[in-house]
Amino acid sequence: MIDLFIIPLLKIAIVLNATLVGVTYMVLLERKVIAWAQSRLGPMRVGPHGILQPVADALKLMIKEDITPVRVDRWVFTAAPIISMVPALIVYAVIPFGPEVTLFGRQVTLYITDINVGLLYVVSVASVGVYGIILAGYASNSKYPLLASLRASAQLISYEVAVTLTLVSVILVAGTLSMVGIVRAQEEAGVWFAFIQPLAFGIFFIGGLAETNRAPFDLPEAEQELTGGFHTEYSGMRFALFFLAEYANVIVVSSVATTLFLGGWLRPFPSVDALAFLDIVPSWTWFLLKSFVFLYVFVWIRATLPRYRYDQLMRLGWKVLIPLAIVNLVVTGFIRLMVL
Amino acid sequence: MGEAIAFYTIAAFVLGFAVMVVSTKDTVHSVLFLVLDFLAVAALYVLLGAEFLAAIQVLVYAGGIVVLYLFVVMLVNLKGFPEENRDPHRRTKLGLGLAAAVVVELGAILAYDYARPVPQLADAAIPVVGNTEEVGWLLYTSYLIPFEIASMLLLVAMIGAIVLAKREL
Amino acid sequence: MITPTHYMLLSAALFMIGVVGVLVRRNIIIIFMSIELILNAVNINLVAFSSQLQHTVGQVFAVFVVAVAAAEAAVGLGIILAFYRNRETVNIDEMNLMRW
Numbered sequence: 001m002i003d004l005f006i007i008p009l010l011k012i013a014i015v016l017n018a019t020l021v022g023v024t025y026m027v028l029l030e031r032k033v034i035a036w037a038q039s040r041l042g043p044m045r046v047g048p049h050g051i052l053q054p055v056a057d058a059l060k061l062m063i064k065e066d067i068t069p070v071r072v073d074r075w076v077f078t079a080a081p082i083i084s085m086v087p088a089l090i091v092y093a094v095i096p097f098g099p100e101v102t103l104f105g106r107q108v109t110l111y112i113t114d115i116n117v118g119l120l121y122v123v124s125v126a127s128v129g130v131y132g133i134i135l136a137g138y139a140s141n142s143k144y145p146l147l148a149s150l151r152a153s154a155q156l157i158s159y160e161v162a163v164t165l166t167l168v169s170v171i172l173v174a175g176t177l178s179m180v181g182i183v184r185a186q187e188e189a190g191v192w193f194a195f196i197q198p199l200a201f202g203i204f205f206i207g208g209l210a211e212t213n214r215a216p217f218d219l220p221e222a223e224q225e226l227t228g229g230f231h232t233e234y235s236g237m238r239f240a241l242f243f244l245a246e247y248a249n250v251i252v253v254s255s256v257a258t259t260l261f262l263g264g265w266l267r268p269f270p271s272v273d274a275l276a277f278l279d280i281v282p283s284w285t286w287f288l289l290k291s292f293v294f295l296y297v298f299v300w301i302r303a304t305l306p307r308y309r310y311d312q313l314m315r316l317g318w319k320v321l322i323p324l325a326i327v328n329l330v331v332t333g334f335i336r337l338m339v340l
Numbered sequence: 341m342g343e344a345i346a347f348y349t350i351a352a353f354v355l356g357f358a359v360m361v362v363s364t365k366d367t368v369h370s371v372l373f374l375v376l377d378f379l380a381v382a383a384l385y386v387l388l389g390a391e392f393l394a395a396i397q398v399l400v401y402a403g404g405i406v407v408l409y410l411f412v413v414m415l416v417n418l419k420g421f422p423e424e425n426r427d428p429h430r431r432t433k434l435g436l437g438l439a440a441a442v443v444v445e446l447g448a449i450l451a452y453d454y455a456r457p458v459p460q461l462a463d464a465a466i467p468v469v470g471n472t473e474e475v476g477w478l479l480y481t482s483y484l485i486p487f488e489i490a491s492m493l494l495l496v497a498m499i500g501a502i503v504l505a506k507r508e509l
Numbered sequence: 510m511i512t513p514t515h516y517m518l519l520s521a522a523l524f525m526i527g528v529v530g531v532l533v534r535r536n537i538i539i540i541f542m543s544i545e546l547i548l549n550a551v552n553i554n555l556v557a558f559s560s561q562l563q564h565t566v567g568q569v570f571a572v573f574v575v576a577v578a579a580a581e582a583a584v585g586l587g588i589i590l591a592f593y594r595n596r597e598t599v600n601i602d603e604m605n606l607m608r609w
Contacts, residue, residue, distance in 0.1 A: 116470045120395035127403025347511045351519045362530035388560040390568050405582045412586045442525040453514040474565040490576045497580030504587030
């Protein structure tokens with residue numbers, strides 16, 4: 001009974017809360033890092049060095065007036081931010097933060113569940129996340145958001161193909177679809193998949209940037225283009241939900257990249273025994289550290305690179321990344337068949 | 341027992357959403373009910389132990405095909421209801437006829453089941469290999485030729501769709 | 510408890526809802542979506558029997574049905590778009606160019 005209900009519920013509560021807090025602090029991280037990249041300090045007023053800034057942001061968005069334009073489709077208008085947020089949160093059901101540990105005398109696994117089609121689940125949930133954007137633009141009953149949402153969703157579904165192909169290469173190397181199985185395969189191989197599949201890693205990262213509408217692929221939501229993109233007509237808590245959904249997606253992409261390419265909960269060089277002293281650091285801390293590195297790189301790239309134009313973006317997705325991903329897949333399959 | 345509750349709940353959702361798909365006036369709402377219907381059918385596949393097919397259902401049907409429908413609906417962008425009915429009684433006659441056909445068909449299934457009851461779904465033996473591997477084995481060994489033909493069909497369909505939707509060749 | 514008969518009944522009901530949608534509605538996009546419902550009903554039947562006979566062939570067949578449905582949806586929607594650009598309608602009562 002306890003094992004069937006209480007422990008998973010506790011895990012879900014912890015993971016969801018940690019994710020939501022992480023998402024709000026990601027906002028602060030972004031503002032701070034971009035500020036430092038631009039030789040200024042970022043938010044400094046609220047709390048010491050601006051630590052409490054996310055609290056102020058959340059309060060502000062919650063007390064803002066919730067404007068609903070006339071003649072919108074009420075149900076769809078309300079549902080679109082929710083449809084955007086939910087896929088970003090439910091992916092955490094399969095992401096492994098660590099192996100089994102002993103807590104209070106019980107063997108507890110540090111992941112909510114491990115289904116044997118875990119990676120396929122992640123991809124399918126990500127493909128449902130497109131609906132939030134399409135419906136937001138449609139429900140706003142206005143030209144600019146509609147066009148922006150069509151652009152954004154076209155961008156998302158284009159890069160989905162490249163990302164899925166790279167994930168297939170990872171599956172080929174790991175031999176299993178379950179996320180825990182992939183980390184264990186990296187443990188057995190003794191080296192992170194980022195070194196075995198560097199091209200897949202690169203394509204996954206670039207595709208992840210495009211999938212989450214992050215710079216330099218954030219044309220659909222840039223303020224200078226199409227007056228703010230698909231969430232123009234949203235205000236108050238609904239806009240906050242879109243905003244948070246984007247950052248939640250960024251954290252999800254970081255977590256999935258960590259699990260697939262950077263060894264999940266494994267310490268660096270898991271096969272080198274001389275570094276066994278690093279085992280003092282618990283497994284989930286390694287996971288969080290690696291995810292944090294990804295988050296930092298995401299923000300760093302935003303602060304550094306200029307924006308892609310839409311046709312350049314689509315050209316990159318279809319004419320560069322997909323052929324590269326296919327070539328990677330073919331070569332991986334060939335090596336796996338002939339050599340290993 | 342738990343399986344029975346799950347089956348009846350999911351079946352109610354599947355049929356409920358299907359009825360909404362067919363009867364809603366607004367096309368976009370219809371498409372959204374279709375997505376929910378496909379997700380419910382995916383839950384049904386998980387109940388039956390076909391996890392790979394459930395993931396494919398969500399990935400391809402709900403995440404691909406219905407997005408395509410939504411794009412087309414928005415490009416066609418009809419605010420009015422384009423359904424004019426020439427014969428206002430035609431629908432009723434047709435509907436009653438079809439309902440009678442439904443009743444006959446369901447009755448036939450039930451009668452056949454009463455005459456020769458189908459054994460219960462066999463408990464899934466502890467799988468040696470996962471569901472995905474089994475499907476993969478069959479796809480790549482016994483059914484390789486249909487697999488290749490399906491991939492050629494998809495290629496042809498892709499080219500055809502692009503040619504049809506282009507403004508000028 | 511839950512025999513394949515239950516799944517057959519569900520599949521038959523879903524099939525008939527799809528057929529009703531094809532025959533009664535006039536909007537061609539909704540007709541296409543009803544066809545997808547029909548294909549799903551067939552898939553449910555296939556998977557239910559695959560589970561009962563413990564042979565994965567049913568699921569393989571269902572995968573092919575999904576692939577064919579995707580191809581058909583793409584081409585069908587392309588046709589609808591091309592027609593809409595010429596005739597500005599999606600009511601199938603007005604798609605009668607090839608009638609006598």
